[in-house]
Amino acid sequence: MSAKITTELLKQLRQVMKSPKYVQEPIQAYIVPSGDAHQSEYIAPCDCRRAFISGFDGSAGTAIVTEQHAAMWTDGRYFLQAAHQMDNNWILMKMGLKDTPTQEDWLVSVLPEGSKVGVDPFIIPADQWKRMSKALKSAGHDLVPVKENLIDTIWTDCPQRPCKPLITLDLSYTGVSWRDKIVALRSKMAERKVLWFVVTALDEVAWLFNLRGSDVEYNPVFFAYAVIGMNTIRLFIDGDRMMDPAVREHLQLDSTLEPEFKIQVVPYGSILSELQAVGAGLSPKEKVWLSDKASYALTEAIPKAYRYLTPYTPICIAKAVKNTSETEGMRRAHIKDAVALCELFNWLEKEVPKGTVTEIIAADKAEEFRSQQKDFVELSFATISSTGPNGAIIHYKPVPETNRTLSVNEIYLLDSGAQYKDGTTDVTRTMHLGTPSAYEKECFTYVLKGHIAVSAAIFPNGTKGHLLDSFARSALWDCGLDYLHGTGHGVGSFLNVHEGPCGISYKTFADEPLEAGMVVSDEPGYYEDGSFGIRIENVVLVIPAETKYNFKNRGSLTFEPLTLVPIQTKMIDVNLLTQKECDWVNDYHQKCREVIGAELERQGRHEALRWLIQETEPLTRVQ
C-alpha cells in the first residue's frame, strides 16, 4: 500500500468549491461522505468518491476539505490503513479516541466566521444533515446542499454507474409475489394513514419486486427507487434492462392489469422531480412515508408537515421475517455452502503442510469450491482469510502485501460466504492444522461456549437481540477476556449479508424484536493482537421454542443453526465444557454428518465425506 498523491486533486476541488458554475456562493468546506444515494453499506466504484479524493478506501470514513485543510474521520479498524493510503495533505481523525474532535467541532474550530459548508444532498442521510446543520448553525455557519457532486466534476475517469441485467425470482424462491407484497405494503400504509411510500434502500427495491441485480459487488441489488401510492407503482430505473422479456413478463409490464398494479417505469434520475411533484400535490393530512435514513435531497422534496419518517420501513421489517420458501432456500444454500467448505478444509489439511497455501490461495480455493455448487451467483462479501497475527485484524482482507502462508504452527481463521439464488451464507471457522497450544484451545473453548450460549438460548417472544449479547461474552468475561465487536447481524435471503432491523449487540441501537423466521449470525470471537484471532460463526434461524411453561401466553423462541459446518474439535478443551455444551456440540456434529454427509454422498464427494465423518466424531467429557 502506498499513499495516493492528492495535492493536485485537492487544488482542483478547492477551485470548484468557489466556482459559480457549481455553487451559488463559494463554500469554505466540502464534506465527502462514504455512502451512495441509497445509504448502501457496499457501494459501486462510481460512488467511491471519498476513496478517489483521499486514497483511503476502507469501508467507513468521511472526508472534509476546507480551503486550508483536508481531514479524514475513520474508526479503529482503519487507523493503520488510512495512514498508509493518504498523503501528507490529510489529517487522520481517529474516531473513538478521547481527543479526536467530531466533524462539527473541528469545522467550527477551523472555519472563518459565517462560513458555508457544502455537501451532496443525495449522499447525506436526512438525520445526519439535521445534526450537522444544527451544530453549524449554532456556531454561525451554514450547511448548504450542492446539487452537482463536486468530486464528480473533477473525477475525469470516473467509472460509469453499473446497469447490469436483472434476475427475476419466481414464487418457489420468494414465497410471495410482488403483487402480494404491494398489497401488504399498502395495508401497512393504510394503517399508518400514509398515501405514499418511497423505497430508497436498494435491497428493499429488490425484495419488493422479487428482482435481483449485480450493480454492486457482493450485494445482488440494482440501482433503482420506487414510489408506491395507494393506486400507483412507480419504479425508477435506468438502462435497457427493462427491455428483457423475462423482466417484462415478471413485472407484467405488457399485460392488462388492474391500474393499481400497473408499474410505471421512470428514469432513475427523475426521482427528485417526481417526488417534488408528489410533495406539491399533497393536501393537509396526506403523508409520505420515508426512512429517516433516506437522503436529505429526497426527504426535503416532501414538505416537512407531510413527512412520515421511521427508523425502519415496513419493507425492512417484512423482509427480515423469512417465509417458508425463503427458509427452505436458506437451508438449501447452507447445505451447498457446507459441502464447499468440507471440500476446502479437507484440501487445506492435505496442502497446508506442504507450505504452498497462502491466505489468498485459500480464499480463492473456497470461492472455487463454492462456484461448483448449483445456483451460485457470487461471494456475499470479501473473504476474510487470515492466519496467525492477521487473524487478530477483525476486518482483514488478504492483499499481496500482507498475504501470509498457512502453516501447521498458526491458527487459521476463514470468514466467508456466498450468494446463491436460493439464499445467502456467512460462516466463520477457526482451525489449527498442527497442534494448538493449551492457551489457544482455552480461548477457542470460551468463544465456543459463548456461541453455544446464544445458539441454545431460549427467550420470550418480543425479546430484542441486544438482550442476548452478554450470553455470548459470559465465559470470556469470567476469565477477563472479551471481543470488541457485536455478536450478530441480520442476514438477507439472496440479498445483503448485513441487513436490519435485528441483530445481537451490546450497542443498544434501535433493534426490532426477534421474531420466528428472522435470520441472524451468531459470531463471538477472541483476538490477541499480534498473535491470533478466533471466531466461530453460524447463521441461525429464529424458531419457536417448546418450553415447560408459557408465562402470560407469550410463547418462546430459540435458534436453529442453518450453517452446518464442523467446528474443529481439536481446538476444544472438552473439560471446560459443561455436559449440556458437550451435548450441543455432539448434536450439532451429528446433524452435520447426517445432512451434509448425505449431500456429499449425492455429489460423489467421497474424500470430503471421509473428512466430515472424521471431524464429527463425538466428544467425551472426563467427569
Next chain:
Amino acid sequence: MSAKITTELLKQLRQVMKSPKYVQEPIQAYIVPSGDAHQSEYIAPCDCRRAFISGFDGSAGTAIVTEQHAAMWTDGRYFLQAAHQMDNNWILMKMGLKDTPTQEDWLVSVLPEGSKVGVDPFIIPADQWKRMSKALKSAGHDLVPVKENLIDTIWTDCPQRPCKPLITLDLSYTGVSWRDKIVALRSKMAERKVLWFVVTALDEVAWLFNLRGSDVEYNPVFFAYAVIGMNTIRLFIDGDRMMDPAVREHLQLDSTLEPEFKIQVVPYGSILSELQAVGAGLSPKEKVWLSDKASYALTEAIPKAYRYLTPYTPICIAKAVKNTSETEGMRRAHIKDAVALCELFNWLEKEVPKGTVTEIIAADKAEEFRSQQKDFVELSFATISSTGPNGAIIHYKPVPETNRTLSVNEIYLLDSGAQYKDGTTDVTRTMHLGTPSAYEKECFTYVLKGHIAVSAAIFPNGTKGHLLDSFARSALWDCGLDYLHGTGHGVGSFLNVHEGPCGISYKTFADEPLEAGMVVSDEPGYYEDGSFGIRIENVVLVIPAETKYNFKNRGSLTFEPLTLVPIQTKMIDVNLLTQKECDWVNDYHQKCREVIGAELERQGRHEALRWLIQETEPLTRVQ
C-alpha cells in the same frame, strides 16, 4: 378503598382555570403531574396534588382536566387501584395498552381549536415540557406555564410543607467533607467550562452538604436547592433549622472562611428570582449546568444559549460511587438489618402456625426489630409484606382491606428496608412456613439461579448494568417463565433507596457504566397471578474482580453481597442447581453464619442465632 367524590373539586378547578386572578387567559386544560418541584420519587403530603384532585394516590399517574373531561394516565401496577379510588368523573387511561392514547394525542382529540393547556412550571420537568409543548404546538394549541399552582388554590386544607430539623453527618459517615465535595464539583465544572451549577434534586443537596432531613417519608432529605458558583455557595432553605447550632457548626456558618466556601443561606422560595438574576448576568460563553430533568421553571430562568443540560449531574455520579467510609457504613447497616430479620423470621416460624400473624402485623414486627438496632432512623420504603396471591402484586402494600393472615399453606414474601445513620437497606426474602409444593420450589430455584447469575457475574470495567439483566432471566426463560420488572436499582448511602445513575434492567435507559463502589440491588422474581409471588433481593456492592487474564488491561468487576440474610433452603430444589450455584449458596450462608452469627452473639440474641445456624446448613447436590 372507596372512590373520592370529586364533582365539586373539579367544578372549582374549572372555575380557577378561567379566573383572571390566576391565569392571564382562560386555559382549556390543566395538567396535574405526580411530582414535586424536585422531581422526587417519593413526595411530601403537600405535594400530593394529583391524589387530592382525583382520589388516586398510587405513586405514578398524571391527571389532565379539561372543561368537559378529567382523565388519569397510570401504568399496569395501578389499573385496579385507580379504578377503585376515582369516581365517575374520571376516565382511566391505561398506559401500555395498545389503544390508550398518549396525553398529547388525547388533548389534541378533545380540545377546541387554538386551546391553551396549563401546567405548573415548577412541577413539570423541562424535557417533558419540551415534548408536550411541541406536540400541542404542531396541532395548533399552546402549552402555557401557570405560575400559581391551581390545585393549591382550591386545596383549602392542604398540609404545610414540612420543615423538620436536620441531621449533620460527620466524616466517619461520609468519608468526604462538604468542602471537598464542593472542590470536586468545581473541578468538574471547570472541566466542562461551566460557571454555575444548580442542584435541584433533594438527595443531591443532602449529599453535597453531608446533611440529612425528614421532610419526605422514607427519604432522609429536606426541601432545599443549591446554586454553586466558582466562588460562591448559595443554599436555598426555609425555617429555623439553620438556627440549630450543630448545623451552623457543621456548615461553618459563623466561622471566618475563605469567601469561596462561605455558604449564603437564602429563602427556599427565592430560587427562581435568584436564578433569573444569575441568568441575566451571564456573558457569552458562560454556562449554567442543570439536570435535564430540572423543572421547566428553573430551566427557563437561564436563557437557552447559556444552559448546559445533562441527563446525570456530576453529583449524581459522584454520589453513586461509595467511598470506604460509606461502604463500611453500608456493611454495618446491613449487619444490623440482618440481625433484625433473623429475629423476625425466627419469630414468624413460631407464631405463624398459631394463625395470628397478618401481613400488617408481620410488617410492624419487622419495623420493631429494626428499630431496636443502633442508628435506626426510619424505614427506607413502605414494607411489602404479602402472602399467597398478594405476593403476585409486585408493588403490594398491606392495608386493612387486603390484609391476609400468614399460614403454613402459602408462600410469604417480605420486601423491606431501613434507613440507618450509616446506610440504607433493601432486602426481599420469600419463604414457606409449611411445606412448599414441588412447583413452588422449582420456580423459587429458577429465581435463585437468576439471582446468583447476576451476583456472581464477572464483567469488564465500563459495562453498563443493562447488559447483565438477561443473566437474571436465563433460567426462567429456559422454562418459558419471566418477570415483568427490572432486576436492580442503585441504592443510596443513608439516602434514597432508589437512586441513579446505574441499574440493571432490560429497559436500556441511559444508565451509566458500573464502577467499583457503586451499590445496586439484585432482585429477580417470579409472580403467578392469583397464587404467589417470589423475589430474592440482595443489595450488592460493585467490587474489582480477580481474573486469570486481563484483556486490554481493562480490569474486571463483580458483586459482593452486602445483604447477609439466609435464603430459605427449604424452597430450593437443589438438583436444579449446578455445583457452582450450590457452592455459591453454601459460601453465602457460611458468610451469613460468621458475620451475622457474631453480631447476634454480641447482642445476646441466642434464639435468633440458633435459627440462623439451622437456616444456613450446607446444601448437598445428589450427583
